[in-house]
Amino acid sequence: MIQDTSKRSSKSELEDLIKARYSLIYITSPEEQRVEESLRKLCVEREMRLEVWSITEGFKVLANGSGVRDVKDPMKAIDHVLRGEGRALYVLRDFHPFLKEPAVVRRLRDAATELRKTKKSLCILSPVTKLPPELEKSVSAVVDWELPTRAEIETAARKLLPNAPPATQQQIESDPTFMEHVVEGALGLTLVEAENVFAKSMVRTHTFDLETILEEKKQIIRKSGLLEYYEHREEFSDIGGMDILKDWLIKRRNAFSSRARDFGLPLPKGILMIGVPGTGKSLTAKAVGALWQMPLLRLDVGKIFGGLVGSSEENIRTVIKTAEAIAPAVLWIDELEKGFSGTGSSGQTDGGTTSRVFASFITWLQEKTSPVFVIATANNVQQLPPELLRKGRFDEIFFFDLPDREDRRAIIDIHLRKKKRDPSKFDLDKLIDATSDYSGAELEQAVIAALYDAFDTGNDLDTEGLVNTLKDIVPLAVTMREQIDAMREWAKTRARPAAARSRVQSKKDAGWMAKYGATKSNLGDKVGENAGDDGERKLEL
Numbered sequence: 001m002i003q004d005t006s007k008r009s010s011k012s013e014l015e016d017l018i019k020a021r022y023s024l025i026y027i028t029s030p031e032e033q034r035v036e037e038s039l040r041k042l043c044v045e046r047e048m049r050l051e052v053w054s055i056t057e058g059f060k061v062l063a064n065g066s067g068v069r070d071v072k073d074p075m076k077a078i079d080h081v082l083r084g085e086g087r088a089l090y091v092l093r094d095f096h097p098f099l100k101e102p103a104v105v106r107r108l109r110d111a112a113t114e115l116r117k118t119k120k121s122l123c124i125l126s127p128v129t130k131l132p133p134e135l136e137k138s139v140s141a142v143v144d145w146e147l148p149t150r151a152e153i154e155t156a157a158r159k160l161l162p163n164a165p166p167a168t169q170q171q172i173e174s175d176p177t178f179m180e181h182v183v184e185g186a187l188g189l190t191l192v193e194a195e196n197v198f199a200k201s202m203v204r205t206h207t208f209d210l211e212t213i214l215e216e217k218k219q220i221i222r223k224s225g226l227l228e229y230y231e232h233r234e235e236f237s238d239i240g241g242m243d244i245l246k247d248w249l250i251k252r253r254n255a256f257s258s259r260a261r262d263f264g265l266p267l268p269k270g271i272l273m274i275g276v277p278g279t280g281k282s283l284t285a286k287a288v289g290a291l292w293q294m295p296l297l298r299l300d301v302g303k304i305f306g307g308l309v310g311s312s313e314e315n316i317r318t319v320i321k322t323a324e325a326i327a328p329a330v331l332w333i334d335e336l337e338k339g340f341s342g343t344g345s346s347g348q349t350d351g352g353t354t355s356r357v358f359a360s361f362i363t364w365l366q367e368k369t370s371p372v373f374v375i376a377t378a379n380n381v382q383q384l385p386p387e388l389l390r391k392g393r394f395d396e397i398f399f400f401d402l403p404d405r406e407d408r409r410a411i412i413d414i415h416l417r418k419k420k421r422d423p424s425k426f427d428l429d430k431l432i433d434a435t436s437d438y439s440g441a442e443l444e445q446a447v448i449a450a451l452y453d454a455f456d457t458g459n460d461l462d463t464e465g466l467v468n469t470l471k472d473i474v475p476l477a478v479t480m481r482e483q484i485d486a487m488r489e490w491a492k493t494r495a496r497p498a499a500a501r502s503r504v505q506s507k508k509d510a511g512w513m514a515k516y517g518a519t520k521s522n523l524g525d526k527v528g529e530n531a532g533d534d535g536e537r538k539l540e541l
């Protein structure tokens with residue numbers, strides 16, 4: 001069983017704020033109706049009057065009372081709140097455009113002080129968080145309203161049940177996991193989006209079709225322009241070498257279960273993978289989704305700051321909110337340095353936005369209680385802000401070096417098999433000798449290029465053909481020697497190598513090796529021996 005997030009719900013968070021006499025609260029959510037419904041329930045429970053304002057309708061009482069108040073002017077609306085009696089919660093819908101007017105801002109600041117002496121709270125409800133700096137201090141809190149929970153999504157799905165054919169209804173009754181999968185399929189969407197997705201599936205397939213639901217969700221998430229929902233899953237056995245990292249990941253494959261919590265294990269936070277290009281960092285990120293049986297969300301950090309969609313602050317919040325709603329999930333942040341590089345100096349260039357966004361990301365990373373595992377990758381360590389590397393941010397920092405002999409053996413083996421060739425028919429030692437300095441990506445490239453050459457000449461792929469093709473490929477490591485050396489130097493004291501230095505196979509390893517397709521041959525012939533001096537990784541540059 002996967003454990004539920006231990007996060008407080010937005011409704012109880014707001015309740016705490018009201019109890020603590022916070023007078024001005026900013027709620028961010030695109031789901032006005034859903035939030036207001038929660039607020040209505042809260043006000044009924046706490047016997048507070050709920051009055052909701054909009055520019056078109058003025059005030060309307062939604063709980064513990066009735067009636068309307070024809071005050072459409074924003075200034076007068078604030079006055080109305082100040083005049084109100086008793087315990088009350090006021091909601092101003094879409095008020096953010098008026099926060100551009102100095103008089104309104106001033107009035108709100110004064111109101112915040114006055115309201116503190118009363119039993120009234122004022123909420124601004126808007127799809128975006130847009131606060132002028134003068135108000136930032138007066139607004140007591142910003143609540144980022146969570147996306148729908150499992151229970152809410154399930155209610156939306158069940159509403160459609162009467163329209164479903166009897167077969168679907170029977171399936172839901174007889175197989176409790178069916179509804180669970182349907183609900184999981186729509187996590188991360190707003191309630192309206194989830195309802196639409198279910199309705200579309202009903203119209204198209206006359207049932208809750210998981211494929212339709214996931215396909216729709218993928219598109220909705222992609223449309224946000226920040227995240228991509230990954231479905232195609234690389235197998236864990238597609239990764240050659242990297243024994244230390246594999247072992248680390250395999251040990252944590254059940255770390256999100258309630259059994260692990262009961263055992264006293266902390267929730268894994270995430271890892272940072274840095275290293276030489278083409279050494280399988282992205283490949284590993286994708287394979288973790290499959291190994292842990294969790295959905296994988298890929299974040300394009302560049303787009304957070306790109307300015308094409310929303311503001312950067314809004315964007316990082318959306319990403320976190322979506323990942324937490326889908327959780328347990330893996331959030332894969334590829335090429336982290338592209339977004340967060342130079343946060344130190346950005347104060348001068350972008351008004352500190354990058355630093356602020358980075359700070360909120362770091363805080364979330366450190367304090368998150370939801371089962372979102374972050375996998376970040378980076379090539380250029382020099383560009384990463386040092387705060388990111390401090391203890392407590394990531395569980396571990398792994399360094400991906402160029403593959404050594406035995407890892408190359410494993411990688412060549414994998415790529416020959418992928419092309420339906422039998423590795424035992426190749427002289428792997430000869431190929432390993434010819435490929436020092438080659439990254440995993442270059443080894444793959446070499447196999448493909450040699451296949452083309454063989455196809456062209458009418459022969460099948462063989463060792464000689466591969467060795468000949470290799471002569472034409474100049475590995476990146478040759479042109480990037482200095483950068484790679486610098487990276488190794490950096491990693492020596494700050495990161496853990498992803499690949500094994502010593503290849504001693506313990507009994508314990510034998511279990512996972514068999515299960516995940518690692519073999520003695522693809523891990524190298526030193527397995528089982530005490531590697532002694534040879535165990536020390538030899539740098540081959």
Ligand SMILES: Nc1ncnc2c1ncn2[C@@H]1O[C@H](COP(=O)(O)OP(=O)(O)OP(=O)(O)O)[C@@H](O)[C@H]1O
Pocket residue numbers: 238239240241242275276277278279280281282283284377378379400411414439440441442444
């Ligand atoms: N250890 C490996 N085992 C098997 N294949 C590998 C390995 N390393 C790289 N490859 C192959 O090379 C391809 C590209 O690697 P990948 O994109 O994961 O590298 P990367 O470290 O993310 O590179 P970059 O730093 O340029 O983003 C993979 O899809 C895979 O086919």
Ligand SMILES: [Mg+2]
Pocket residue numbers: 281282283334377
């Ligand atoms: Mg990559």
